[in-house]
Amino acid sequence: MTKSTRNPSELHERREQRLMLLLLAPALLVIVVLLVLPLLWLAWQSIWQDGRFTFAHYERFMTDSVYWLAFLQTFRIAAIVTLLTVVLGYPVAYVAAGAPQRWSILILTMVLLPFWTSVLVRAYAWLILLQRNGIINSALTGSGLIDAPLRLVNNEFGTVIATIHILLPFMVLPLYATMKKIPGELTMAGASLGGSPMHVFLRVFLPLSLPGLIAGMVLVFVLTLGFYITPELLGGGRTYMVSMLVSRNIEVYNEWGAASSISVVLMICVFLVFRLASLLIPFERIMGTR
Structure with a gap:
């Protein structure tokens, strides 16, 4: 039976x-x-x-300093962009999660506005703003705050600023989704037990928001590693990232093998980033499945 x-x-x-x-x-x-x-x-x-x-392409990768410098600059820019998006995005997500619904919708709409414009258009917009005779330098020199225009573009600074503007929503949205799931009663309970607002935030709210924070950091970091248009336009040849190294090998030298080896190494680095993130917090918590 x-x-x-x-x-x-x-x-x-x-x-x-x-x-x-x-x-x-x-x-x-x-x-x-x-x-x-x-x-x-x-x-x-x-x-x-x-x-x-x-394995000649990988041997050249290990011995050629140009490759190493491009990877180091790419990872440094990715780390700077990730850190600054956390500093800018966490307060925005915190306010949006705790605000009334109409204000929350307005804040998220402002955050999502960059998605309605192409990356190329946004990069050219920052080029107009930051160039030597751009709007920012003209305003600063016209007000008498500076005597000579600042070098805000054709360097790493302009690349970082434009990249932050493009990738900030990828930090805010995971944080907002995680923060909305945190019960307000927990912070109220912490305050009723005598905890100061800062103590309650550090001991209760911040640990519970870590899955969204880690998810946003991984997204921003990995996306920055593959950026091409922004450093190409705003870097002025002085910001040499891995994507540009791949492009030069194909367009200038027609070296598909060299470009492929660089891409494989970068892909391995991305997998290592995901692995490190999974060691900090399981992906089930990052994705919100448990």
């Missing part, structure tokens, strides 16, 4: 599994075609040249 009652349930479970696979098949096909196969092609290009296997 146990066997007869078990078989229908097992058959039903198998049917559900097959149905789920059929439903997932289109999405899996898209992932395989647009993500897995290009990554495998990159890995193959990095070790195959002139009809034979070679």
Whole structure:
């Protein structure tokens, strides 16, 4: 009797599994075609040249200082952008999460406004604002605060400012989503037990908002690693990031193998960033599944 009652349930479970696979098949096909196969092609290009296997591209990566300097500058800019987006984004998300609904909607709308404009247009807008005869320098010199225009563009400063403006929503939105789930009774309980506002924030609210904070930091950091248009326009050739190194190898030297090896190394670095984030906080908490 146990066997007869078990078989229908097992058959039903198998049917559900097959149905789920059929439903997932289109999405899996898209992932395989647009993500897995290009990554495998990159890995193959990095070790195959002139009809034979070679690790020459990786050897050049280990010995050429240009590669190391590009990676160091890219990671430094990514760290600076991530830190500044935390400083700017956390208070915005905190206010939006605690404000009445109409004010919360208004704050989030202002945060999301950059998404309605292309990255290229925003980069050119910052170029107009920050250039030597731009709006900011003209206002500062006209008011007498400075005697000569400041160098705000064609350097790392302009790249960082524009990148922060573009990526700030990726910090605010995960923080806001996490903060909205924090029960207000917890902070009230901490205050009723004699805790000061700063003590309650540091001991109650901040730890509970860590999943959103880590998620935002990972998003901003990883997206900054692959930025190309912003450093190209605002860096003026002085800000040399990994994406530009890949582009130069293809456009100038037609070295697909070298570009592929750089891409593979950068992909490994991204995986290590995700691994480090998962060690700090499990991805189940970051994604809000538990």
